[in-house]
Amino acid sequence: MKNDKIRIHFLGAAGTVTGSKYLIDTGEKKILVDCGLFQGLKELRLKNWEYPPVNVENIDIVLLxxxxxxxxxxxxxxxxxxxxxxxxxxxxxxxxxxIILYDSAKIQEQDAERANKEGYSKHSPAEPLYTIADVDKTIPHFKTIPQAQWIPLFLGIKVRFQYNGHILGATFIELDINGKRFVFSGDIGRVNDFLLYTPLKPKKADVLFIESTYGGRFHQEEEDALPEIEKLVNETISRGGSLFVPSFSVERAQLMMFIFWKLVKENKIPKVQMIMDSPMGADVLELFQRTKDWHKLDYDECKEMCSHFTIVSSYQETMELRQDKKPKIVIAGSGMLTGGRMLNYLETQAQYAENTLLFVGYQAEGTRGRKLLEGAKELKVYGKYVPFDMQVAEVEGLSAHADHAELIGWMNKLKKQPQRIFIIHGEKEGAEAVQIGIKEKYGWESEIPQLYSIEEV
Known part of the structure; x- marks a missing residue:
């Protein structure tokens, strides 16, 4: 007798926020949904070096x-x-x-080279997780899929990618396997976003995978965050300091550029030098101009916004700008201070109390960003500790992630209760809050799978 049970391997973002990977094994085909890197806690990052607990050669296809x-x-x-x-x-x-993979490979190669040169790595020699050559081998596997259309993958299996806000190109994935529908939420965007449209919602799900990044937490509206940012900029500049904004290079950097441009246009903040220091962010800006269907910003607005910024791409320019004490606004990667150009600025600027470090996105457990938010007074940069005396501020209304109410509301178009609901992509408190929220609003039971667990559906 044929076993028509489908096995789900939770290979990442289960019991934690990072490393999204879900393997769907139909018995005949193996489909991997997302293929993310673990970030944050060292015990998680070390898993990036391990071979996953499945046979990779047998995976047929990856959906992102x-x-x-x-x-x-x-x-x-x-x-x-x-x-x-x-x-x-x-x-x-x-x-x-x-863009992200090439940037990541380049940074890893540079960090390994610097660690070997300065001798601060425990590994001899320090090696990158992957190289630019490895990315060169990866890109030919990419195959573009249109949104909102059912695409046949294999006999009895089809897929549809649906608009989800969050960042350019983001979707939730509907996977039909012999008539049973699996829905993967991916990262759900905001209902009212300055740059992106409202996420669509699934109408049917037999098995639902719902993210819980901001479970139990409620954002203010983006519009309501503007006075807060205006006040922070004016206070920082008036005391002779600079505002540093660690930012995810995709969407968040462009959103912060939009906000500062808007505040300058309305004469609400002084005209100081504004810097967007991220080669990756610059590439994404160019992508914004080529993908009008995915966002609200028109070409002329994009061009005018960019004209107000110094767009930095060369590392040499970063090294010069980080020594400059004139008040300015700097947007640079990475958003959780796990790497990127912002660390170069903090290496020389972290000790000055007149400066402000503004967080505008999620800070995962174990990251430098989370530690500074929790009051750390020193910062480890390139193998050494530097004193940290900057003012620290956080504005949560600018998250690209749905908050608790938006997560629960994202399910309200489902015509009937899913057979199974798995709460993923969240730390323990967030996942449990979503579990309670689903029960309270819909009366549905849900489960919080743990890393490397396997479920049959």
């Missing part, structure tokens, strides 16, 4: 919800481990993944 590192950053490792199939995503998702 969106281009962020914690959903795509493991792809070069997967290729090195023997994956040979196609990697499907929307056009902006694959463009962003390409």
């Amino acid at each position: 919800t969106h281009g962020h590192m914690d959903h795509t950053g493991y792809l070069p490792r997967l290729i090195n481990q023997g994956f040979k199939g196609p990697i499907l995503g929307t056009n902006p998702t694959l463009e962003i993944a390409k």
Whole structure:
């Protein structure tokens, strides 16, 4: 007798926020939804070096919800481990993944080189997780898929990618396997976003995978965050300091540019030098101009906004700007201070109390960003500790993630209760809050799977 049970392997973002990877094993086909890198806690980051507890060579296809590192950053490792199939995503998702993977590989190569030169790594020699050459081998597997259309994958299996806000190209994925529908939320965007449209909602799900990044937490509206940012800029500049904004290079950097441009245009903040220091962010800006269908900003607005910023791409320019004490606004990666150009600025500027460090996105457990938010007074940068005396501020209304109410509301178009609901992509408190929220609003039971668990549905 044929076993028609489908097995789900939770290979990442289960019991934690990062490393999204879900393997759907139909018995005949193996489909990986997302292929993210673990970030944050060292015990999680170390898992990036391990071979996953499945046979990678047997995976037939990869489907990507969106281009962020914690959903795509493991792809070069997967290729090195023997994956040979196609990697499907929307056009902006694959463009962003390409930008992120090359940037990540370059940073890893540079960090390994610097660690070996300065001798601060425990590993001898220090090696990158993957190289630019590894990314070169990954990109040919990319295959662009249109949104909102059912695409046949295999006999009895089809897929549809649906607009989800969050970042350019982001989607939730509907996977029909012999008539049973699996819905993967990916990262759900905001209902009212300055740059992106409202996420669509699924109408049917037999098995639902729902993210819980901001479970139990409620954002203010983006519009309500503007006075807060205006006040922070004016206070910082008036005391002779600079405002530093660690920012995810995809969407968040462009959103912060939009906000500062808007405040300057309305004469609400002084005209100081505004810097967007992220080669990746610059590439994404160019992508914004090519993907009008995915966002609200028109070409002329995009051009005018960019004209107000110094767009930095060369590392040499970063090294010069970080020594400059004139008040300015700096947007640079990475959003959780796990790497990127912002660390170069903090290496020289963190000790000055007149400066402000403004967080505008989620700070995962174990990251430098989370530690500074929790009051750390020193910062480890490139193997050494620097004193940290900056003012620290956080504005939560600018998150690209749905808050608790938006997460629960995202399910309200489902015509009937899913057979199984798995709460993923959240720390313990967030996942449990979503579980309670689903029960209170819909009366539905749900489960919180743990890393490397396997479920049959």
